[in-house]
Amino acid sequence: MISKKFEVKESGSLGRGLFAKKKISKGERILEFTGPIIFSEQVEKKPKDKNSYPLQIGTLEYIDLEEPGVLANHSCSPNAGIQNDRFLVALEDILPGEEIVYDYSTTMDEDNWTLECKCGNANCRHIIGDFRHLPAEVRTKYLDLNIVQSFIRKLFLAPVQTKYRQRKSA
């Protein structure tokens, strides 16, 4: 796994993480999340450890992440986010040496899995859970940034669009 943009280093209590090797500009694509497609019943059977993080891409579908994507750590104050379900994109300029992190809750809608967070940011939620459980203002921010997995995005945006259409045709 060779990238000009980032390298793998130890990240304190989080284990390995991805760190910028050079400045990554806001909006720049950092990596594509890759791995075999698996389903929720297989995810439930997997041992929960740091080397395994299935990325949810549908109600029952996941990408069983490979390196380097699997090494990207969570933060409640992310500098990157996932666009188009599988591309990690910089949300701000990321400077050399900075860890590249995204908010795992932008990918989660399963209601059976949470993770303790020790990201240490002032706005740390302490528990990483489903998107629907985020504070409303955080959900709106992530939806506006277009960094919410499309199957979750649909759940939150569809009712508004339907209402709009009804009103228009009335």
Ligand SMILES: [Zn+2]
């Ligand atoms: Zn946190």
